[in-house]
Amino acid sequence: MKKVALAILLAATPAFAHARLNASDPKANASVKAPRQINLTFSEKLEPAFSSATLTDAAGKTVPVSKSVAATTITLLPLMLKPGTYKVSWHSVGQDTHRLSGSFSFKVIK
Amino acid sequence: MTMVAIAAARGVYFAAIMVLFGASAFAVLLRKRLPIIAAVRLPRFLLLLLALVAGCIWLILAAGQMAGALTQDAIAQAAIATLFGQLSLVRAGLLLGMALIPRRRQKLIAFFSALCLVLPSATSHAAASSPAGFTAVGAILDGIHLLTAAFWIGGLAVLVILFRRKEPNILLALSLFSDWAIVSVLLLVMTGLIDAASILLGGANDASPSSPATPYLSVLGAKLALVLVMLGLAAANRFRLMPRGDDKAVARNVALELVLGTIVVLLAGALGQLSPSR
Numbered sequence: 001m002k003k004v005a006l007a008i009l010l011a012a013t014p015a016f017a018h019a020r021l022n023a024s025d026p027k028a029n030a031s032v033k034a035p036r037q038i039n040l041t042f043s044e045k046l047e048p049a050f051s052s053a054t055l056t057d058a059a060g061k062t063v064p065v066s067k068s069v070a071a072t073t074i075t076l077l078p079l080m081l082k083p084g085t086y087k088v089s090w091h092s093v094g095q096d097t098h099r100l101s102g103s104f105s106f107k108v109i110k
Numbered sequence: 111m112t113m114v115a116i117a118a119a120r121g122v123y124f125a126a127i128m129v130l131f132g133a134s135a136f137a138v139l140l141r142k143r144l145p146i147i148a149a150v151r152l153p154r155f156l157l158l159l160l161a162l163v164a165g166c167i168w169l170i171l172a173a174g175q176m177a178g179a180l181t182q183d184a185i186a187q188a189a190i191a192t193l194f195g196q197l198s199l200v201r202a203g204l205l206l207g208m209a210l211i212p213r214r215r216q217k218l219i220a221f222f223s224a225l226c227l228v229l230p231s232a233t234s235h236a237a238a239s240s241p242a243g244f245t246a247v248g249a250i251l252d253g254i255h256l257l258t259a260a261f262w263i264g265g266l267a268v269l270v271i272l273f274r275r276k277e278p279n280i281l282l283a284l285s286l287f288s289d290w291a292i293v294s295v296l297l298l299v300m301t302g303l304i305d306a307a308s309i310l311l312g313g314a315n316d317a318s319p320s321s322p323a324t325p326y327l328s329v330l331g332a333k334l335a336l337v338l339v340m341l342g343l344a345a346a347n348r349f350r351l352m353p354r355g356d357d358k359a360v361a362r363n364v365a366l367e368l369v370l371g372t373i374v375v376l377l378a379g380a381l382g383q384l385s386p387s388r
Contacts, residue, residue, distance in 0.1 A: 018385055049191035050176040095233045097172045097194050098385070 019044045019051070019072075019094035021102055028104035034083075035108075038065075038076040042092050045071055050093035058085045081108045113383045116171045121379025123164035124256070125372055127226050130157040131257070132264015134220035136287065140268070141216070143286055147279050150268050154219065155209065161226065162205045169198040194233045201226050227260055228253035235309050235386060248308060255301035258294045263371040265291060266364055273361040281352065284360065288348050295341065302337075306330065309386045326384040333377040336370050343367045 019042040026032045040053055048069040055063040055076055063086065066077040074090060086108060091101035130152070137150045173188030173195070174180030189195040208222050231252040265287045272280050343363045351359045 047176065047192045047194075049187045091178070093176045093192075095193050096235060096382075097176055097192070097233065099176055099178060 018096065018098045018100055019046055019092035020100060021090065021092070021104075022072075024088070024104060026106040029106065031107040031109050033109060034081045036077070038078065038088060040074040040076075040088070040090055042072045042074070042094070044094045044096075046074070047093040047095060047097075050099065051091065053088055053090035056087045056089070083108050083110050112171055112175060116168060116175065117380040117383040118376070119164045119168040119171060119379075120382055121376035123161050123168055124227070124379060125263075125375045126157045126160035126164065127223055128256070128260035128375060129264050129267050130154065130161070131220060131223035131227050132260040132262065133267045134216045134223060134264070135261055136265040136268045136290075138216050138220055139286065139290065140283060144279065144282050147272070147277060147283055149214075150271055151213075152267075152271075154213070158205050158209050162202060165198060165201055165205070169195060194230075197229045197232060201229055224257060224260075227256050231256065235382065248305075251301045251304055251308075254297060255305055258298040258301070259371075259375070261294045262291055262298065263368065263375065266368040266371060269364045270361075270368055273357075273364065280357065281355070284347070284352060288344075288352070291344065295344070299337075326381065326386045329377055329380050329384060333374055333381070336374050336377070340367050340370050340374070343370075 021040060022043050023041045025039045026035055038053075038055065042051075046069055051069050051074060052067060053074045053076055055065050055078055057063055063078055063081070065079075068075045068077075074092075076088070084107070085105055087103055087105045089101070089103040091099060093099050133150070133152050137152065140147055141149065169189065170180070170185055173185040176188055176192065177184035187195075189199060204222050204226050208219055208226075211218050211222070231249040234249065234252045269280075269283065269287060272283055277283065343366060347360050347363050351363065
């Protein structure tokens with residue numbers, strides 16, 4: 001029991017409950033060549049029924065994408081993206097039932 | 111508003127099921143160790159009804175919280191497609207099943223109410239914020255924390271019943287409770303400290319730096335302060351009033367501890383709704 005407690009305390013880094021966005025690929029505000037997929041990684045396991053993301057272009061028009069939600073990741077598979085600025089809007093629900101949402105943008109270059 | 115309602119539903123659910131588990135467990139212990147004391151009659155149906163109604167309200171409101179709007183679809187999705195919803199349905203089934211158990215089978219009632227108590231641990235902050243690979247450990251520690259707290263509060267409820275019926279062997283019951291409560295409280299404090307450290311220091315999955323949120327810390331502080339007062343009352347009973355045989359003062363302290371314990375459980379319900387981080 002002591003070892004388990006120590007492991008929990010020692011493994012700790014700044015973190016908390018609720019499914020927060022930990023990382024994305026492309027990163028926020030990055031300039032990249034047209035990505036084949038957009039990955040959003042969250043801090044805890046997601047509830048797929050209530051977690052999703054959408055992609056919009058600079059004009060605010062929704063870009064059609066295939067979506068999948070697995071464990072801690074939401075993946076968007078867009079068709080070939082033209083150069084321009086895109087915004088990813090996401091909402092996540094972790095197994096603790098709390099909902100978080102947010103967005104970030106990235107730029108596609110030639 | 112929704113957060114307050116969920117916290118209240120959660121608090122009522124836990125308060126009812128904790129009293130049911132703790133009182134049943136202590137009643138089993140009393141019957142085994144002190145058969146001289148007549149069986150304690152618990153308000154089982156009232157507690158089951160409270161837990162069932164509060165559990166349903168909790169599920170419905172959580173569905174609205176998860177979906178961003180409360181609709182029939184959201185409720186159905188939450189109940190069927192989320193871990194919290196599936197566990198809520200299992201709990202509802204267990205609560206209904208417990209209504210059919212004969213009153214004398216208190217071991218079975220204690221067992222099933224323990225399940226109802228620990229199942230929400232799988233979706234608790236402690237489980238969610240545990241480092242990768244330690245989710246089950248976080249859930250187990252949270253479960254032990256709930257069971258030991260329930261034994262303390264439920265045992266107090268039994269003692270209040272015994273005082274009210276002027277049980278002639280009340281000092282024997284108090285002494286038995288006190289022996290078990292010491293172990294229970296030690297485990298409670300230990301698991302509580304590990305839970306709090308795990309939640310506030312965080313898990314290994316989140317790279318975004320954040321600091322503890324003030325409302326969460328305020329409620330946690332209030333909860334700890336009340337637990338300290340309860341420990342003070344328990345110590346006064348055990349080491350000062352019981353040796354003196356001051357039944358009236360012990361009865362007053364036990365009733366006060368039970369009231370404070372109920373407030374602590376309601377505060378714990380609020381903690382489950384508040385975000386530990388900014």
